[in-house]
Amino acid sequence: MFDLKKFFSKKPSSSDVARDRLKLVLVHDRANCSPELLEMIRGEILEVLEKYVNIDSSKLDIRISNHEREFDGKPALIANIPITSMKRGQNN
């Protein structure tokens, strides 16, 4: 049966929603790490880095991933931290 309402709606299908929710929940399950814990780790990493460099926090990406090939599906902390400039006084 052709469902016009569904055809015109932009809502993703419920199976896509299920898959995405599942993936997200498993990232935390597998890493045994809650979003709160990740937030704490992120905060402390930045605190240390900010002593030495300036960071573009809008492009910051810190997460736990299970999909990194080189880690064989095991959870890995992936951090992409763009540095805008070195802090003064670090080079001497």
Added chain:
Amino acid sequence: MGEVIVITSGKGGVGKTTTTANIGAGLVNLGKKVVVIDADIGLRNLDVVLGLENRIVYDLVDAVTGECKIKQALIKDKRFDGLYLIPAAQTKDKDSVSEQQMVDLCNELRETHDYILIDCPAGIEQGFKNAIAGADKAIVVTTPEVSAVRDADRIIGLLEAAEIENPRLIVNRIRPDMVRRGEMMDLADMKDILAIEVLGIVPDDENVVISTNRGLPTVADEASFSGQAFRNIALRITGQEVPLMDLELDNTVMGKIKRLFGIGK
């Protein structure tokens, strides 16, 4: 030497017991000698699914504690020659059996049978640990739901930690019509997320309810769609290569009639 396979899922109600009964009967129909063990002490069910509830004298706890000989606890299924059930104890608790006792039981049974299938209780506590203690291999049953797949993932991790390598997945109760509409996760999604080998897919089929009402495994029903799925799974367990079922089969009454006559998909 027989092989000990535990059938587990984490979450309850996904069809472990039905799967155990059907794989057991399916293997017997392939000429194998099979024992199915209900490890769900306190909540036994495999006996009623197999229609053997009136024949219980001794149970799993009696067998492992030496109350009776193991042979006495084996209930012979008269309809499937070569199928035996060891029922769970209904009035005792999960700590009535130890992991070592399960290992010993499995080792004794594998001397005389081709396959020992253990129906694992839901959960990850002692009952689960007992059920997997003597197992060489594991089958993880799930359904296409977030909660069931999540629990399956946890179970896969625990099985690997217990050094039961390469568990295989059965996705139960797939509804092809819902998958087609995008309202149910499909096999590719689950395979991708859980990253384990797929042993089989079983469509949601009212025949399972009907045959369970009668205490007969669906696998014996030649015309049923899910019965075919379980027959395929049994074949794969014996090492035969059988392609996964086409769930897009026409499963209407007319389609079934056509199939009976060998025409149509």
